[in-house]
Amino acid sequence: MFVKIAINPITWTNDDVPDLGGDTPLEQCLSEMRQAGYAGTELGGKYPRESGVLKGVLAAHQLQLAGGWWDGRLYERGVEAEFDAILGHLTLLRDLGAKYAVYADTSMGRHDGIWQPISKRPRLRDEEWKGYGRKLTELAERMAEFGVGLAYHHHMGTIVETDGEVDRLMSVTGDSVGLLFDSGHSAFSGGDPVGLCGRHAERIVHVHCKDVRVDVLRKAREEDLSFMDAVLEGIFTVPGDGSVDFPAILKALAKTNYSGWLVVEAEQDPKKANPLTYATMGHENLARMIATAGL
DSSP states (O other): OOEEEEEOGGGTOOSSSTTTTTTSOHHHHHHHHHHHTOSEEEOOTTSOOSHHHHHHHHHHTTOEEEEOEEEEOTTTSOHHHHHHHHHHHHHHHHHTTOOEEEEEEOTTTTGGGTTSBTTOOOOOOGGGHHHHHHHHHHHHHHHHHHTOEEEEEOOTTSSSOSHHHHHHHHHHSOTTEEEEEEHHHHHHTTOOHHHHHHHHGGGEEEEEEOEEOHHHHHHHHHTTOBHHHHHHHTOEEOTTSSSOOHHHHHHHHHHTTOOEEEEEOOOOOTTTSOHHHHHHHHHHHHHHHHHHHTO
16 A cells, blocks of 8 residues: 655645635745645646646646646536536546546536535435446546546535545446545534545545634534635644544555555645645654554
């Protein structure tokens, strides 16, 4: 088993809300990632999208590309149209050696909804699940043939948000559909991250390591805050700084010989949570827990 630790640039600069670190130069993000000890990074809005240029930028900081987010629309369109839409993204990932695309289906307006109460989000009807699962499996097979796997990201405000919806998605899709396990989104949705990881560890191909501040989590759910209001309140933090049982999660991954990236992704307001301070804390905590988990 071999794992590597990466970080998402959302620690420094938030693509959804540019006021959060929007003026932070890419050079600062990358240099501080390396200073904090990370081996890789996921894509962010400030990264160049030309393969040769991006390869040189990352190499200058001794960083690998761990993956990159894609706003999927598979619920709203056919497999062929979705594959055509994502092809350029897949090409960039393949050129840079990333094995998986971070695929979140944001159909029915997730971006428009990040400021809406968390209760107001899209849901699949009961009769839609099997058909959606077939489409997703076909898309994942097309992507695998191209050379980049699909890591499905369950995410607040999307059609696959709760632990139960992840369970159902896994039941209606083939093995070509990998799961991106996100501890923070599981907890925020009202779920049990340890239980979710344990049930689906064999399908997990990519991991986002978010910790959660339980007091903000409680407030967000009781007051039906929006996703972004909860982020601004500080719901997310780095591993070891919240309530998520990461040692148990890492042990569950070790049982199935997980091999891949563990990505620290803990969006906060950089004016309240100094990015380098929290990035360093997250790397140190996660590395320590990995060493005792059998990974």
